[in-house]
Amino acid sequence: MQFSDSLFATRFHITRQDLEKYLSEALSHGGDYADLYFEYLLTSSISIDESIVKSAAQGVNMGVGVRVIAGERTGYAYSDDLSPEKIRKAAHVAAYIAKGPSKVEKFDLKEGAHHNLYPVLQAPTEMAFAERVDLVRRADRAARAFDPRIFQVQALYADDLRHVMVATSDGVLSIDRQPLARLSVSALARVGDGPPQRGHSGGGGRVELSFFQTEKTPEHFATEAAREAIAMLDAVDAPAGEMTVVLGPGWPGILLHEAVGHGLEADFNRKKVSAFTDRIGQKVASELCTVIDDGTINSRRGSLNVDDEGQPTRRNVLIENGILRGYLQDKLSSTLMHAEPTGSGRRESYEYAPMPRMTNTFMLAGQSDPADIIRSVPKGLYCVSFGGGQVDITNGNFVFSASESYLIEGGKVTRPVRNATLIGNGPEALKYVSMVGNDLKLDEGIGTCGKESQHVPVGVGIPTIRIDRMTVGGTA
Amino acid sequence: MLELANEVVKRALAAGATDAECTIAEGEEFSANVRMRELENLKEAGSRGAGVRILIGKKTGASSTSDLSPEGIAHLVKSAIELADVTNEDPHAGLPEREELGTISGDLRLSSPDVPQLETELKIETARRAEEAALSTDPRISNSEGASFDSHTGRHIFANSRGFAGEYRTSYCSLSVVPVAREGESMERDYWETLARGFAGLEAPEKVGRIAAQRALRRLNPVKVETQKAPVVFEPRVARSLVGEIFDAVHGMSVYRHQSFLAGKLGEKVASETVTVIDDGTIPGLFGTSPFDDEGVPSRRTVVIERGVLKSYLLNCYAARKLGMKTTGNASRGLTGNAGIGHGNLFMEKGTATPEQIIGGIRNGFYVTQVAGFGVNIVTGDYSQGASGLWIRDGELAFAVSEVTIAANLKDMLLGLEAIGNDLEFRGSVAAPTLKVGEMTIGGK
Numbered sequence: 001m002q003f004s005d006s007l008f009a010t011r012f013h014i015t016r017q018d019l020e021k022y023l024s025e026a027l028s029h030g031g032d033y034a035d036l037y038f039e040y041l042l043t044s045s046i047s048i049d050e051s052i053v054k055s056a057a058q059g060v061n062m063g064v065g066v067r068v069i070a071g072e073r074t075g076y077a078y079s080d081d082l083s084p085e086k087i088r089k090a091a092h093v094a095a096y097i098a099k100g101p102s103k104v105e106k107f108d109l110k111e112g113a114h115h116n117l118y119p120v121l122q123a124p125t126e127m128a129f130a131e132r133v134d135l136v137r138r139a140d141r142a143a144r145a146f147d148p149r150i151f152q153v154q155a156l157y158a159d160d161l162r163h164v165m166v167a168t169s170d171g172v173l174s175i176d177r178q179p180l181a182r183l184s185v186s187a188l189a190r191v192g193d194g195p196p197q198r199g200h201s202g203g204g205g206r207v208e209l210s211f212f213q214t215e216k217t218p219e220h221f222a223t224e225a226a227r228e229a230i231a232m233l234d235a236v237d238a239p240a241g242e243m244t245v246v247l248g249p250g251w252p253g254i255l256l257h258e259a260v261g262h263g264l265e266a267d268f269n270r271k272k273v274s275a276f277t278d279r280i281g282q283k284v285a286s287e288l289c290t291v292i293d294d295g296t297i298n299s300r301r302g303s304l305n306v307d308d309e310g311q312p313t314r315r316n317v318l319i320e321n322g323i324l325r326g327y328l329q330d331k332l333s334s335t336l337m338h339a340e341p342t343g344s345g346r347r348e349s350y351e352y353a354p355m356p357r358m359t360n361t362f363m364l365a366g367q368s369d370p371a372d373i374i375r376s377v378p379k380g381l382y383c384v385s386f387g388g389g390q391v392d393i394t395n396g397n398f399v400f401s402a403s404e405s406y407l408i409e410g411g412k413v414t415r416p417v418r419n420a421t422l423i424g425n426g427p428e429a430l431k432y433v434s435m436v437g438n439d440l441k442l443d444e445g446i447g448t449c450g451k452e453s454q455h456v457p458v459g460v461g462i463p464t465i466r467i468d469r470m471t472v473g474g475t476a
Numbered sequence: 477m478l479e480l481a482n483e484v485v486k487r488a489l490a491a492g493a494t495d496a497e498c499t500i501a502e503g504e505e506f507s508a509n510v511r512m513r514e515l516e517n518l519k520e521a522g523s524r525g526a527g528v529r530i531l532i533g534k535k536t537g538a539s540s541t542s543d544l545s546p547e548g549i550a551h552l553v554k555s556a557i558e559l560a561d562v563t564n565e566d567p568h569a570g571l572p573e574r575e576e577l578g579t580i581s582g583d584l585r586l587s588s589p590d591v592p593q594l595e596t597e598l599k600i601e602t603a604r605r606a607e608e609a610a611l612s613t614d615p616r617i618s619n620s621e622g623a624s625f626d627s628h629t630g631r632h633i634f635a636n637s638r639g640f641a642g643e644y645r646t647s648y649c650s651l652s653v654v655p656v657a658r659e660g661e662s663m664e665r666d667y668w669e670t671l672a673r674g675f676a677g678l679e680a681p682e683k684v685g686r687i688a689a690q691r692a693l694r695r696l697n698p699v700k701v702e703t704q705k706a707p708v709v710f711e712p713r714v715a716r717s718l719v720g721e722i723f724d725a726v727h728g729m730s731v732y733r734h735q736s737f738l739a740g741k742l743g744e745k746v747a748s749e750t751v752t753v754i755d756d757g758t759i760p761g762l763f764g765t766s767p768f769d770d771e772g773v774p775s776r777r778t779v780v781i782e783r784g785v786l787k788s789y790l791l792n793c794y795a796a797r798k799l800g801m802k803t804t805g806n807a808s809r810g811l812t813g814n815a816g817i818g819h820g821n822l823f824m825e826k827g828t829a830t831p832e833q834i835i836g837g838i839r840n841g842f843y844v845t846q847v848a849g850f851g852v853n854i855v856t857g858d859y860s861q862g863a864s865g866l867w868i869r870d871g872e873l874a875f876a877v878s879e880v881t882i883a884a885n886l887k888d889m890l891l892g893l894e895a896i897g898n899d900l901e902f903r904g905s906v907a908a909p910t911l912k913v914g915e916m917t918i919g920g921k
Contacts, residue, residue, distance in 0.1 A: 473881025
């Protein structure tokens with residue numbers, strides 16, 4: 001999209017001269033760099049509970065964030081009012097951080113080429129509500145129809161359409177239109193008056209509404225949620241202690257997000273507070289492991305044409321055959337570390353300065369047949385779905401909590417087990433990966449990553465893998 | 477702003493709504509971060525937004541906007557009205573009854589006049605002093621993620637078509653420090669924080685820095701213990717999370733859906749007799765206090781668990797109608813949408829034992845100072861979390877432990893609470909003293 005066609009030019013009448021003026025204002029007290037992040041966000045959501053569409057909501061949120069960098073210092077201010085006086089005031093506040101003459105004198109804003117990863121003609125947010133309401137109704141019906149033991153179903157559909165514009169004192173002018181949609185379903189099952197069990201599923205991406213009608217239907221997610229709830233009815237206590245763990249393909253890739261992804265974000269490494277600090281070139285995983293963070297996959301939830309600093313996203317190799325290759329950079333860290341940008345500068349909204357973040361993080365497929373991986377394990381745990389994860393980047397310890405897993409006994413998947421958290425240490429855990437399946441799968445598009453209270457959509461993926469040693473937090 | 481809220485309600489009624497409620501929020505935030513003795517980040521900004529929820533009979537619609545211009549407000553009302561078309565009739569939907577509406581009178585001390593007047597230099601200096609104290613505690617504190625001073629002032633306005641219109645102002649400031657300790661290959665961080673409605677209520681920066689440093693230091697060179705069953709002591713900062721789990725389990729929406737292990741257990745013994753849990757949104761100056769909830773119902777004190785017996789769920793009007801009960805004044809929401817449920821000041825009453833006495837009575841056990849993960853299932857009560865802390869040997873804190881899990885079922889944990897400390901402190905809207913659970917499974921080597 002061209003600047004002149006963007007909503008910021010047409011509706012808010014912002015001109016290139018305005019942008020240059022605001023950047024000058026931001027650098028009026030000095031500083032090495034300044035940028036402006038304009039955002040106009042439309043959101044909508046619909047939910048069903050007890051087969052009643054109980055709520056539907058839509059919202060508009062807009063604003064601009066102004067950032068000034070001076071050495072290691074960052075000044076930040078924002079305004080939810082796009083009038084020139086308010087933007088200039090924000091620029092003036094952000095400028096407070098810097099002292100002395102600015103090193104930047106002239107701005108020549110240029111629109112660079114960038115990807116077109118989500119050529120969505122009509123975003124779901126721009127469609128009539130009636131069509132979207134149908135998605136949650138269908139999900140409710142399908143989950144209930146799956147099995148008479150399903151007694152509660154909730155489904156939530158949410159989408160947003162984010163218009164962004166980034167202008168930087170480096171001369172970058174970048175405009176993007178970022179659609180995002182997701183449908184999630186949760187179901188409760190019980191036998192008679194027995195204790196209930198829960199199942200959950202969901203997915204989406206930067207897609208048109210037709211995605212939910214043809215590729216991943218409400219029935220698909222509903223059936224999956226109901227299946228998980230029913231499966232858990234027979235769950236036995238999870239084991240406790242170190243054992244062999246097999247992760248199923250797709251969403252269990254959250255392991256990579258927690259075990260290595262966060263620890264490789266450049267801000268932590270620049271400050272030398274990550275367990276991966278100064279370990280580039282070292283072996284941090286078995287040679288079967290190659291881990292990629294790729295923001296350029298079509299239509300994915302974690303993908304972006306440009307990051308929130310106006311840089312085109314890239315495919316970044318984090319670990320190659322077990323060797324640590326690189327960090328995820330934003331403008332500030334890449335400048336201070338004299339490193340290449342990686343297109344990883346992201347923020348939740350105009351209210352926040354960007355930080356290095358992941359996009360879609362996954363492990364490349366290996367050679368093993370997934371069935372052989374299971375067969376190879378005399379006794380262990382097979383985890384197919386997770387609730388979420390967390391990491392302490394300084395000591396490297398990470399957890400991820402299994403919501404659906406099974407015992408492996410004598411090379412066969414046997415009984416389902418109750419929820420259990422798995423724990424490991426980032427630079428160590430992947431050294432125990434002894435088999436990698438040929439079945440790489442990306443998740444369905446449901447992940448949200450939190451860092452320093454900023455939440456951004458992300459994706460993960462993994463083939464079936466065998467980890468010889470990991471601590472499982474059960475009770476048995 | 478109160479006029480604007482009333483105006484939005486009036487316009488919604490004029491556009492065809494049979495009931496309407498409007499929330500307006502305004503806030504100013506400031507944040508300064510000092511790292512390795514240098515100013516690193518400075519942020520200052522303000523924002524505001526409005527939301528409306530309407531009913532047309534038993535159907536609802538909702539919308540929100542950050543655009544408070546006349547066009548923005550017109551669009552806000554129109555959007556909400558349109559949406560009532562796509563929702564279903566919900567027999568339990570509706571606003572509180574007129575007699576349920578109201579506000580607590582008197583000064584709740586939610587806003588301190590010193591906060592908006594603080595000089596930027598003072599705020600930066602406060603953060604600098606806190607980090608300096610951490611860095612100078614011990615040579616092993618050789619790095620830091622910095623110290624932050626944050627402050628916030630806000631205004632909250634709510635009006636509905638049943639005659640309620642109210643507003644209140646809030647303020648807070650906080651100071652936190654995250655030092656990094658290093659010894660050989662071992663690197664650990666921890667944090668300490670002080671939070672108050674006004675600057676004068678903060679703990680001294682030197683104290684905050686020193687505590688943060690001591691906490692990071694005691695985590696150095698941790699051991700992964702053997703898998704075993706043992707008593708577990710939760711320090712207050714972590715015990716809070718257990719009170720948070722109780723909140724999730726008595727949350728009215730989860731209760732009517734039967735997705736809580738405490739659903740249907742009113743009047744039953746659900747915890748050890750020494751356990752009393754109270755939600756009180758009326759205590760002046762605290763962080764969970766408000767004059768009215770997000771439906772315009774006065775905040776109140778609700779005994780949730782009394783001497784081990786489940787006495788009340790926490791409810792908004794909707795959950796109350798579903799359960800055939802009365803609201804407990806716990807409605808909570810953002811700018812718009814159907815009200816959810818929140819807590820006021822939710823805490824477990826303190827016991828009589830000092831933390832030292834509790835630890836002193838344990839030969840072999842785990843003193844937990846941090847939990848991590850998403851391994852709590854409120855439907856079943858299954859609890860499995862990553863944990864780190866210190867090992868208790870012969871009544872003493874002996875060595876650091878990390879990379880282990882703790883697991884049990886919350887039902888058993890609550891019934892098996894063997895000791896409750898006398899060290900209750902409100903450092904947020906959820907508070908708990910030191911707690912000892914008789915036995916949990918520790919997953920390690």
